[in-house]
Amino acid sequence: MKKGLAALPFAVMAAAAISTSAHAASTLVYCSEGSPxxxxxxxxxxxxxxxxxxKPIFNRLMEFKLGTTQVEPSLAKSVDVSDDGLEYTFxxxxxxxxQSSKDFKxxxxxxxDDVIFSFNRQRLDSNPYHKVGGGSYxxxxxxxMNTLIKDIVKVDDYTVKFVLNHPEAPFIANLAMxxxxxxxxxxxxxxxxxxxxEKLDQTPVGTGPFQKVQxxxxxxxxxxxxxxxxxxxxxxxxxxxxxTPDASVRYAKLKAGECDVMPYPNPxxxxxxxxxxxxxxxxxxxxxxxxxxxxxxxxPFGDVKVRQALNYATDKQAIxxxxxxxxxxxxxxxxxxxxxxxxxSIKDYPYDPAKAKKLLAEAGYxxxxxxxxxxxxxxxxxxxxxxxxxEIMQEDWxxxxxxxxxxxxxxxxxxxxxxxxxPDTILIGWTGDNGDPDNFxxxxxxxxxxxxSNYSEWCNKAYDDLLVKAKRTSDMDKxxxxxxxxxxxxxxxxxxxxxxxxVVYEPIRxxxxxxxxxxxxxxxxxxxxxxx
Amino acid sequence: MFQFIFRRLxxxxxxxxxxxxxxxxxxxxxxxxxxxxxxxxxxxxxxxxAELSAQLGLDKPxxxxxxxxxxxIVQGDLGESLVTHEPVMNEFMTLFPATVELxxxxxxxxILIGLPAGxxxxxxxxxxxxxxxxTFSLTGYSMPIFWWALLLMLVFSVTLxxxxxxxxxxxxxxxxxxxGFMLIDxxxxxxxxxxxxxxxxxxxxxxxxxxxxxxxxARMTRSSMLEVLSEDYIRTARAKGIAPWRVIVIHALRNAxxxxxxxxGLQVGTLLSGAILTETVFAWPGIGKWLIESISRRDYxxxxxxxxxxxxxxxxxxxxxxxxxxxxxPRIRHNR
Numbered sequence: 002m003k004k005g006l007a008a009l010p011f012a013v014m015a016a017a018a019i020s021t022s023a024h025a026a027s028t029l030v031y032c033s034e035g036s037p038x039x040x041x042x043x044x045x046x047x048x049x050x051x052x053x054x055x056k057p058i059f060n061r062l063m064e065f066k067l068g069t070t071q072v073e074p075s076l077a078k079s080v081d082v083s084d085d086g087l088e089y090t091f092x093x094x095x096x097x098x099x100q101s102s103k104d105f106k107x108x109x110x111x112x113x114d115d116v117i118f119s120f121n122r123q124r125l126d127s128n129p130y131h132k133v134g135g136g137s138y139x140x141x142x143x144x145x146m147n148t149l150i151k152d153i154v155k156v157d158d159y160t161v162k163f164v165l166n167h168p169e170a171p172f173i174a175n176l177a178m179x180x181x182x183x184x185x186x187x188x189x190x191x192x193x194x195x196x197x198x199e200k201l202d203q204t205p206v207g208t209g210p211f212q213k214v215q216x217x218x219x220x221x222x223x224x225x226x227x228x229x230x231x232x233x234x235x236x237x238x239x240x241x242x243x244x245t246p247d248a249s250v251r252y253a254k255l256k257a258g259e260c261d262v263m264p265y266p267n268p269x270x271x272x273x274x275x276x277x278x279x280x281x282x283x284x285x286x287x288x289x290x291x292x293x294x295x296x297x298x299x300x301p302f303g304d305v306k307v308r309q310a311l312n313y314a315t316d317k318q319a320i321x322x323x324x325x326x327x328x329x330x331x332x333x334x335x336x337x338x339x340x341x342x343x344x345x346s347i348k349d350y351p352y353d354p355a356k357a358k359k360l361l362a363e364a365g366y367x368x369x370x371x372x373x374x375x376x377x378x379x380x381x382x383x384x385x386x387x388x389x390x391x392e393i394m395q396e397d398w399x400x401x402x403x404x405x406x407x408x409x410x411x412x413x414x415x416x417x418x419x420x421x422x423x424p425d426t427i428l429i430g431w432t433g434d435n436g437d438p439d440n441f442x443x444x445x446x447x448x449x450x451x452x453x454s455n456y457s458e459w460c461n462k463a464y465d466d467l468l469v470k471a472k473r474t475s476d477m478d479k480x481x482x483x484x485x486x487x488x489x490x491x492x493x494x495x496x497x498x499x500x501x502x503x504v505v506y507e508p509i510r511x512x513x514x515x516x517x518x519x520x521x522x523x524x525x526x527x528x529x530x531x532x533x
Numbered sequence: 534m535f536q537f538i539f540r541r542l543x544x545x546x547x548x549x550x551x552x553x554x555x556x557x558x559x560x561x562x563x564x565x566x567x568x569x570x571x572x573x574x575x576x577x578x579x580x581x582x583a584e585l586s587a588q589l590g591l592d593k594p595x596x597x598x599x600x601x602x603x604x605x606i607v608q609g610d611l612g613e614s615l616v617t618h619e620p621v622m623n624e625f626m627t628l629f630p631a632t633v634e635l636x637x638x639x640x641x642x643x644i645l646i647g648l649p650a651g652x653x654x655x656x657x658x659x660x661x662x663x664x665x666x667x668t669f670s671l672t673g674y675s676m677p678i679f680w681w682a683l684l685l686m687l688v689f690s691v692t693l694x695x696x697x698x699x700x701x702x703x704x705x706x707x708x709x710x711x712x713g714f715m716l717i718d719x720x721x722x723x724x725x726x727x728x729x730x731x732x733x734x735x736x737x738x739x740x741x742x743x744x745x746x747x748x749x750x751a752r753m754t755r756s757s758m759l760e761v762l763s764e765d766y767i768r769t770a771r772a773k774g775i776a777p778w779r780v781i782v783i784h785a786l787r788n789a790x791x792x793x794x795x796x797x798g799l800q801v802g803t804l805l806s807g808a809i810l811t812e813t814v815f816a817w818p819g820i821g822k823w824l825i826e827s828i829s830r831r832d833y834x835x836x837x838x839x840x841x842x843x844x845x846x847x848x849x850x851x852x853x854x855x856x857x858x859x860x861x862x863p864r865i866r867h868n869r
Binding site: 028030038039046134135136137139142143199202214215217218219220221223241243244245246247249250253254256257259410411412413414416417453 | 563564565566567568569570571572573577578581585588616617618624627628631683686687690691694697698699700701704705707710813814815816817818819822823831
């Protein structure tokens with residue numbers, strides 16, 4: 002009896018053991034990190050939601066070429082831009098089919114009405130769908146689309162003209178973002194007529210490569226390949242998101258063959274993954290930057306010499322080694338090196354405490370001063386351990402006489418207080434949305450962003466003029482030039498200590514072919530196949 | 534008996550009012566702003582913040598928000614999640630069957646192992662078996678769940694390949710969500726191997742979640758049995774020549790069960806309120822993880838509604854335990 006009792010769990014376990022890698026070759030399992038907030042990408046901010054909605058289900062007028070930040074036409078075949086940069090005319094692709102769902106069967110192909118509906122829902126209070134699902138279109142508003150777009154005109158069934166209030170070069174890149182996904186107006190009309198408009202956000206159909214067939218919150222999402230997809234059916238037949246929040250468990254599942262692709266591995270597991278013969282560890286520099294912003298409105302950070310001194314006083318390589326455990330690279334500019342217009346000729350401030358002391362003395366702080374470093378309470382790709390980063394900086398600065406106290410708050414509170422200008426210096430960062438330098442420089446360092454995400458509250462006229470000029474022209478050579486000049490001013494004025502650009506790792510099973518890491522952080526499975 | 538149940542029920546209303554007040558006050562006392570959390574590094578302008586606050590009803594004074602919340606509860610409406618805009622009740626109902634399924638299996642595991650182990654340890658007091666049971670139960674009780682789960686997973690799932698790593702069923706099975714209970718749904722689906730897969734997915738989480746209750750039950754059963762076994766009537770029964778198993782099961786166990794039922798009741802209540810760590814490690818879609826995430830997102834309606842439902846469950850389970858006492862021991866029923 003005693004023996005029987007002890008052996009019971011193991012006996013049941015062995016009896017019920019099943020082959021864990023039994024899934025068919027045409028099913029790809031992606032162990033995602035969490036549940037999506039919903040399936041309408043225009044209502045939300047998180048990458049988890051975009052991976053589950055806009056990437057598999059929808060298309061946009063323009064899209065990012067897979068594995069790059071280059072924008073290419075998608076549902077639009079081509080685009081004409083007027084000389085004054087105020088009119089964008091999109092020529093739409095013909096013969097593009099919408100998916101179907103349990104209660105909706107499309108009767109027509111994609112056309113201009115779908116484009117106009119998808120944007121007007123976010124733009125116009127008068128649109129019957131505007132208030133549905135909370136009525137908050139954060140990304141659309143944050144990218145300035147609500148004030149930028151003056152009108153959207155249907156020229157004919159396959160031609161749509163966007164009229165802008167002012168020229169805005171990043172507009173095209175914005176249209177490739179997730180919030181600009183194209184919905185079916187026919188489906189929206191059907192639900193509105195039935196009095197159930199909220200269903201559009203729960204079971205939307207798109208023109209994308211996969212259609213959603215089942216969602217179980219916190220468990221899984223199932224998709225099947227859309228056989229009428231306009232680029233041709235995906236190579237895999239079924240796509241499953243197996244929702245697995247813990248990174249160690251995702252790795253265990255990958256090893257056991259229960260998933261094929263996993264995002265966000267633990268930095269500590271990277272070495273073991275590299276050595277695993279069944280795993281192909283892919284990596285790419287992330288489109289992000291982690292930095293420390295000096296609040297220039299607070300003493301003594303209004304003095305450029307103090308800011309430069311602390312740049313010299315910080316041993317960034319030590320931070321990369323300790324905080325990123327190799328999964329990061331030292332940053333010197335406010336934009337990451339993979340982005341166009343990155344100024345390679347800028348020479349970073351080397352670690353030089355003696356030089357730092359000299360500069361502090363020149364600024365009148367020979368005996369140093371006391372300040373605070375704000376450390377984020379959350380993990381981010383651009384800063385996996387802000388507390389540790391702050392501690393290293395604290396030690397480095399102490400060597401030049403600057404006594405820094407570390408401060409932290411709950412995340413929402415942290416952001417709120419930071420925007421109110423409370424910190425002396427703050428650790429924060431940014432991950433790019435659309436591959437345009439404007440999305441880093443204007444958002445984080447322009448005069449317009451003071452009181453928003455310009456945490457250093459630094460506003461430099463010459464620098465800002467360059468950013469505005471680059472925004473207003475579509476000439477790529479000129480834009481490139483403006484941004485490079487801006488980075489020189491930024492380096493000299495040193496409103497930040499740019500600390501790191503992280504390296505993104507994605508382990509996949511060896512059987513998975515054709516997978517590419519998206520520099521913008523998304524996960525795409527259209528071109529992926531699985532070998533038996 | 535009915536009077537006894539009625540007396541118990543009358544205590545429920547003030548308890549509920551207390552719970553609503555407490556959860557509402559606590560969640561609003563923690564610093565943090567759901568709108569800021571949603572926007573992240575990007576941030577929102579003050580105008581937009583005000584607009585969103587108005588939309589979500591967060592701009593109203595706290596007492597007004599509280600009364601709105603209570604008025605909703607009275608009408609059976611727990612509100613909508615600030616994040617997903619789904620009714621709280623819908624989200625709860627989607628996740629609760631998974632929690633119940635796991636809790637029941639963990640409880641079965643804990644009782645099946647814990648109860649006999651406790652009885653035998655008491656009967657064989659002072660032997661190696663007794664000491665081993667006590668050592669194992671103390672270890673089980675003090676085991677860090679997260680570590681225990683990962684250890685079992687590495688041994689049985691990754692190294693031996695006996696059980697799946699996590700989830701509720703293998704992804705090859707496309708099971709319709711009929712009842713929400715995967716064991717039942719997979720059985721109903723008729724797909725070959727689906728039920729077996731669902732069972733195999735339950736084994737490790739049930740063992741992990743059932744370990745602490747098992748240890749508690751084993752220890753409680755042992756000490757309670759020891760007390761009863763030293764009673765005079767047991768000696769009398771033995772002296773009368775009644776079969777030893779009969780003395781233990783019929784005479785001793787029934788009397789020793791009262792404190793054990795209390796413990797089982799409390800444990801089941803805890804199991805049903807969701808097991809955050811076990812759910813996180815095994816990617817089990819239950820309510821524990823849902824509540825924790827909603828706290829970090831400051832999703833007020835979910836925290837308030839979710840905790841209220843969980844509290845209701847615990848109250849109901851405790852009530853059932855009280856009634857079970859009465860059934861096992863008529864003296865309790867009459868004395869009250």
